[in-house]
Amino acid sequence: MPHILIVEDETIIRSALRRLLERNQYQVSEAGSVQEAQERYSIPGFDLVVSDLRLPGAPGTELIKLAQGAPVLIMTSYASLRSAVDSMKMGAVDYIAKPFDHDEMLQAVARILKDRQSLKNTPSGERPSTARGEKAPASDGEIGIIGSCGAMQDLFGKIRKVAPTDSNVLIQGESGTGKELVARALHNLSRRAKAPLISVNCAAIPETLIESELFGHEKGAFTGASAGRAGLVEAADGGTLFLDEIGELPLEAQARLLRVLQEGEIRRVGSVQSQKVDVRLIAATHRDLKTLAKTGQFREDLYYRLHVISLRLPPLRERGSDVVEIARAFLERQRTRMGRADLRFAADAEQAIRHYSWPGNVRELENAIERAAILCESPDISAELLGIDIELDTLDDLEQEDLLGDTSLLPSAHEPTEDLSLEDYFQHFVLEHQDHMTETELARKLGISRKCLWERRQRLGIPRRKSNAVADG
Template sequence: MPHILIVEDETIIRSALRRLLERNQYQVSEAGSVQEAQERYSIPGFDLIVSDLRLPGAPGTELIKLAQGTPVLIMTSYASLRSAVDSMKMGAVDYIAKPFDHDEMLQAVARILKERQESRSTSGERPSSSRNDKAASSADGEIGIIGSCPPMLELYSKIRKVAPTDSTVLIQGESGTGKELVARALHNLSRRAKAPLISVNCAAIPETLIESELFGHEKGAFTGATAGRAGLVEAADGGTLFLDEIGELPLEAQARLLRVLQEGEIRRVGSVQSQKVDVRLIAATHRDLKTLAKTGQFREDLYYRLHVISLKLPALRERGNDVLEIARAFLARQCVQMGRENLRFASDAEQAIRHYNWPGNVRELENAIERAVILCESPDISADLLGIDIELDDLDDEDFNDIAPPQANNATHEPTEDLSLEDYFQHFVLEHQDHMTETELARKLGISRKCLWERRQRLGIPRRKSGAAAGP
């Protein structure tokens, strides 16, 4: 059983991480500082060290030297991202941002331990051997994304085809659909998997600092630049740079990024010297870059450089039964995290999850389930605990499917065929909406008012304002 040392001064985070790792069959020891770790343990004797960057006394990077070859995984907040990149240059095997996703942490730990085991067992073999093995395992579809609806299966196929190349990829999809998961899958299945994956949210960095953060700066390049620093593009040399929300990138920074793609080189802010970099770029956005390019808000030449390979993530509402599969996975994770057991969704909760539109997509679903687990006082999670805005009257699909179209000419006896149901819905609403309220229409159709409104929108049936009665 692998033995992991956690060095973290915040007791809540340290305890939660210990429980997470122990529940996944790891032996765990812990300390609140580098000094405590030195006094209590033989640090090189662990299989992996997971340490916060900022600790009382010596920083977590001190463990890199003390570990004598044992891999060190650094945890850091986004505000300390630059320090995390610097720690990797000092020898940290990887970094992970706090608050971290539990699956992300488990995947990182498993990957690091596997690589360490492989490096030990194949030390006398050719380097290409482990790479070939890794490529073979990658072909098995270890992408790390939940879902089996047709659009996602098509996406997985494209990921496997694109990942081994160095082509630039543009990931498009609504906020919260999991664009960073796709970027991480592309990196993990590529030949660059052992090199850094540097993730940058372009919308989270002030416009005045974005060029310095991405491309670095020389000493004295601007007020406060007391020393030269490498940028995040340079930190990703040999690996992958993931630019999330690239549509928010200022035009000046876009010009510099275009040079990286065209020439494979960067120039720090305030420098006259260029330097070569080997970086694969993956970009993501929820905006329509083509429209932005036409209106001058995004460089058209950069758009075409980014659009070599385009991957489209479907919204959660377009993924059918995937939503329940994802919800159950989130429920299992939250139960582990909070020490709850035997929680399950009640029937009305499953109906609400299946019918709700989830405008915030997977991120909103995860937050709703975390809320429900916190508030739940019984083994069954009811729909009201999810905190979503949906009416619960007769939400079940079968309630609507049981309404057979009167005198249907359809040859089949199955009333669940979408076309016949929609024809019946449209006919019924147009015939009765002049003398029925929305509540009465919904009750007759066996659906909620919200569902009635959504079907009106989908089928393009306007709500009449006239009060004149039409004959039934």
């Protein structure tokens, strides 16, 4: 079980983080300062140190030296993000900006620990890291994203072509499809890979603060601005700026961003001086920016600046067998994290994973598997534990099965099939086979979903046999 040290002076944050990590099968120790950590523990003995940047006494970056090679993850607020980037130059393995959600922290921890384990297993000692500014491991290919379907292979080809350029990229896709992974792949395969990748969720920053956060401000620019501060665009100088949910960016901030793209310069809030920046912009959205531009909710000139290269990330429901491959990768992560090598999907779980529409996409799939792995008391993870009821779900994309593939279920030669309409044939088929087939089997042989079968029964007045209902319920 990996042993993690948390160094954080805020008791509430430290306790919450400890509970989160312990719930996910990590051994956790804690300290309120660098000095306390030194006095109580042998810091190099930990698998990972998670430290706040600003601590009483010595800053969190002091732990980088004290860890003697053990990875250090720096936590920082947006206000001190420039310092976080500097801390990476000092040797921190990565940073995470506050406020962060639980999934974001767990993903960062899992990634760092996986890299550390890979490093131990690599005889040459070459670092297979995926931290910001470093290349993705070869185990998942140079892209670092799972996907075998045609749409994803096409996307990977475009990423390889686009990454070496400095062209702006707009990534479009539903929430939870993995747009940030695409942005990370573009950065890792670019000439800017050794410089920072600064990720910003435009929807997570209050509208009143977003200009200051992105472009910085001068002392006295507004109430509470007691000192000048660099913004996130400056922090990304020489590297890549990833703006997630750019459709939520206010119009005034859009005008400032347009200046960055057109002139390659920024002006801090409250300043009359401009300064040059060298930033590659990658933006992402789940909204239709073209429509927003037409209705005046998004600047049309900015839209066309962003739309130099457009990449579409398909939803999980359009990725065929990828969903099972991704699910198995997530399950393997849970096996490792929880020390339960016996965990596996039951047959009904794999079927549910394959046929469910996953409206929350990859993020929903990952959360469902994590929840199921935690709650599972036996080696087999069932569809019920995943929270999927494929029998009652209103899905229309159940696996199609051609009736012609099973001639035993076709009407016999003496039956007047040519005189039957489609509705007549449906009724004839259901009445003939419902005594020995479940509703699921009937639906599959007809090539429709259970919901559709139920609706047609209602419309045609075909009751379910009681024996069938009991057996299938």
